[in-house]
Amino acid sequence: MLDEVVVNEQSSTDADESVPCFQTPGPTVTFHQIRYRIKERLGMFSCQWREKDILKDVSGIMNPGMNAIMGPTGSGKTSLLDVIAGRKDPKGLKSGQVLVDNTIVTSDLRLCSAYVVQNDILMGTLTVRENLAFSANLRLSLKEYSSSDKEMRVNSVIQELGLKDCADTKIGTMFLRGVSGGEKKRCSIGMELITSPSLLFLDEPTTGLDANTANSIMELLQNISKKGKTVIFSIHQPRYSIFRQFDHLTLMNKGEIIYAGAADKAIIYFEDLGYKCEPFNNPADFFLDVTNGTIRPHKSSNNISEKCSSSEEMVDNENPLAVMYRKSPYFTKLKDRLTEISDGLDPEVTKGDKIGYATPFYYQLLLVSGRTIRNILRNPQTSYAQLFLNIFFGILVGLIYYQIPHTLPEALQNRTGAFFFLVINMVFGNLSAVELFVSERELFIHENSSGFYRTSAYFLSKVFADLIPNRILPVFIFSAIPYFMMGLKPEVEAFFLYCVTMSMVSLSAVSLAFLVSASVGSFAMANILIALPYVFMMVFGGFLVNLNSMLSGLSWLKWASIFRYGYNALAINELKDQVFTDNLTRVTGDMYLDHQEIDRSAWGFWENQVALAGIMFVCLILAYVQLCRINRWK
């Protein structure tokens, strides 16, 4: 399905409302008096919170071209980028608004703009081409683009980004060496360029790359910007060859702007304030030294301390560089332009178009399921281990309980013991399911927030592509081996009901694992949280302790025990209507079931299946809710 790709060069501006907005030419982005506040807990266990402004009344204009946001670490460059791109939690936005081509945008902008995250988030088992095709298939409208159109688009992005040599190389995972860091970054950029966006955001695109690779990435961005696109990026400390590619520079310090204007005018601005850039110094290093206070202003009538001290109201703790910037002609000009834009806003048309997904639900489901299956096939260790474990335990159980006789006491003891053992294996054999959402959490958050697919499509794709091949098929293998080795009821119906019970036990255990997996962000937490209910359910399974003798306050827990339902169903299926003999005694299976207070009627059997199905559905629904609740904001 992934290969069923991509696209022509036609613009999609005339598409329906679900097509990404702000297509060529690049828009002008303006932001007005952005104040962004976060809440920090005072101590790990403290109930008190402290509020901190990480962006303080920040305003600016970014036109088509290369727009850099620079500043020392912690200065707020990523926060500013994220607020503009609609990636930061809107709850923290205390004032201000972002406009794209004079249209107020909300956080929905993230669904239609291109955002390249700092740590490349790609599917490691897919090749560069497959990743690009995945993006193209999901983010280009089905109505507008045919498969061959999309394929053309993928090829042209590969060509444009210089990815031809590694197009069919896998990205790489922890266990698989893949493309280089620079190629990965190019691929991440390509994932966004595939929609031919006119507005591109990048968070520190050169981080982790060597100087040459960083340079070539920035040249690539410059080429994109030369085509009229608006490229906005945060960057920490670029070398000179990179710096000189910037058209516009926004310098941040402690959440405030200390300079915003043409990049090549910044040195003159700071020299005017009394700072001197050494002849061979890199301007980017010079600006960071100025903001860090490493370089002091020279004594002159123009210098900053004099300007600040002569200014009327310099409040304590105010950043003198930010104060000076607000007094500069750059800021005055900016303010005038922003006022002009605000005055020209028509309140009736200030909200951007409603933004939706480019492809329908069924198509997203198909593509994400296809990718999941491809990922499983290319990374089959877990599936092989699961299969091997099932066969191994199947044979082991078969050998331990080999051809159980019909004579007492073995007949009953071994049968009930085997059932409990089988259920334990079925439940604990699914522990690996807790990794499902944890391992792909970052990828899911990025793709879902970028408008690749709906949460429901992703969730169902996991259910279909993981639950069925990984959790039902191996169960049949595991179930069949010991059934015949143990010599249980030689009836087709009994074998079928036994397999159904084992599958239901497996599915409900996996669903619980899915719920835990969707609720936490780390393997360690997931393992702790899944072990707890499994062990409790085992204790309340009815085999290890007599449930009738328990404290009434605790015995209700038996109603939530997968073990109890699985064990009861297996026991009814096998023991009902069977006769077991000793030299002198004759015991029927029905007598044993009655003694254990297990309802052996037809409904008695099926109510266990219904209960297991209930646990499965409740857990799956809650897992979906948890996926929807995952914090997608940065």
Ligand SMILES: Nc1ncnc2c1ncn2[C@@H]1O[C@H](COP(=O)(O)OP(=O)(O)OP(=O)(O)O)[C@@H](O)[C@H]1O
């Ligand atoms: N969601 C958040 N919760 C708590 N603190 C936050 C949050 N977002 C940002 N901050 C804080 O705001 C400040 C600015 O962060 P930001 O990531 O924007 O800085 P930066 O300039 O991009 O730094 P770096 O170059 O190190 O990435 C930092 O002190 C950071 O800890």
